[in-house]
Amino acid sequence: MGFIEKIRRHSTIATGNFGVMFKDIEIPPLPAAVNRLIVETNKAEPDIENVVGLISSTTAIAAKVIKTVNSSLFSLRVPVTDIKRAVTQLGLNHIRSIALAFATMDALPKPKGDLFDHKAFWIDSLIRAIMSRSFSKKSFEDQPEKAFTASLLADVALPVLLCVWKEYYEPVIQEWHKSPKRLSEIEREHFGWDHSQAGAWIVQSWGFPEEMVCYIGAHNLSMEKISEYELDNTIVVPMAVASNLSSILRPDEERSRRVFSMATQWLSMTRLEFINCITEVKASLKDILELFGLSGRNSGSILDDLLVEAGSEIQKEEM
Numbered sequence: 306m307g308f309i310e311k312i313r314r315h316s317t318i319a320t321g322n323f324g325v326m327f328k329d330i331e332i333p334p335l336p337a338a339v340n341r342l343i344v345e346t347n348k349a350e351p352d353i354e355n356v357v358g359l360i361s362s363t364t365a366i367a368a369k370v371i372k373t374v375n376s377s378l379f380s381l382r383v384p385v386t387d388i389k390r391a392v393t394q395l396g397l398n399h400i401r402s403i404a405l406a407f408a409t410m411d412a413l414p415k416p417k418g419d420l421f422d423h424k425a426f427w428i429d430s431l432i433r434a435i436m437s438r439s440f441s442k443k444s445f446e447d448q449p450e451k452a453f454t455a456s457l458l459a460d461v462a463l464p465v466l467l468c469v470w471k472e473y474y475e476p477v478i479q480e481w482h483k484s485p486k487r488l489s490e491i492e493r494e495h496f497g498w499d500h501s502q503a504g505a506w507i508v509q510s511w512g513f514p515e516e517m518v519c520y521i522g523a524h525n526l527s528m529e530k531i532s533e534y535e536l537d538n539t540i541v542v543p544m545a546v547a548s549n550l551s552s553i554l555r556p557d558e559e560r561s562r563r564v565f566s567m568a569t570q571w572l573s574m575t576r577l578e579f580i581n582c583i584t585e586v587k588a589s590l591k592d593i594l595e596l597f598g599l600s601g602r603n604s605g606s607i608l609d610d611l612l613v614e615a616g617s618e619i620q621k622e623e624m
Contacts, residue, residue, distance in 0.1 A: 323506040338363045339408040343512045346401045357389045360404045369407045372596045377589040402454035416467035420478050425554050428604050430457050433547040439582040440543035452540040455520035462504035489525040501525040524548050553604050561610040576615050583611045
């Protein structure tokens with residue numbers, strides 16, 4: 306059974322029928338140029354010139370792509386000044402992934418009220434995306450940008466559901482704010498599905514590549530389920546580890562211990578490798594957040610908690 310089929314089987318067993326549930330709900334559309342970009346990049350042999358032109362035509366997204374490529378995330382020796390040069394330097398898949406991620410960020414709605422902190426949501430998403438990218442380098446060295454993009458969009462359903470399905474979804478978010486449980490656990494108790502599966506349905510409706518749809522839909526699976534669906538050799542694993550990181554709004558030492566434990570067990574990382582990854586994430590985080598106007602909060606504190614956790618384990622071993 307292939308990768309796509311495995312995820313579809315999981316979705317059939319564990320989710321509601323989103324097409325029926327949301328049949329009267331209008332999912333926020335992506336810009337026309339982005340839709341054309343998705344169509345082009347889904348082709349077996351995308352036209353690079355066409356892709357470059359489509360990304361370049363959306364000025365705001367093109368600017369973010371260029372800034373990101375020139376940031377500490379990539380550490381290029383020679384800065385790039387246009388999308389074509391960026392594609393030449395990093396490859397079509399890298400630039401496509403980054404462009405789709407930022408296009409989606411711009412397109413998502415902003416729920417009103419106090420339950421959703423838009424800025425904190427994207428800070429959390431970027432931290433997990435950078436972490437997933439760093440983790441993936443160890444075992445999936447040719448797919449770090451896929452891990453980055455899929456993790457960045459992993460929780461795409463949250464703002465959408467709070468806007469278009471508010472009556473049903475707001476009570477779940479209210480419960481989550483008062484509970485030590487993960488949001489996905491509470492969602493399954495109420496609905497029989499979680500936001501990762503809803504997110505997969507949303508990006509599928511946007512026409513995203515099936516592989517990306519599957520990664521987003523599977524990132525909240527347990528390792529037992531990941532192994533059961535034979536996904537333990539995919540970037541779902543580093544995504545799942547990163548997704549367990551606590552929010553900057555709700556620092557949680559137990560979550561820090563869980564991430565460290567999962568990284569050493571699921572990704573077979575040594576403590577030193579883990580520390581190096583988190584240090585790498587922390588070094589690039591400030592630059593990336595500033596690119597998107599998301600600085601100003603103590604966003605590095607949850608990364609410090611991870612370093613403290615790893616350091617304490619080393620001290621225990623030396624005693």
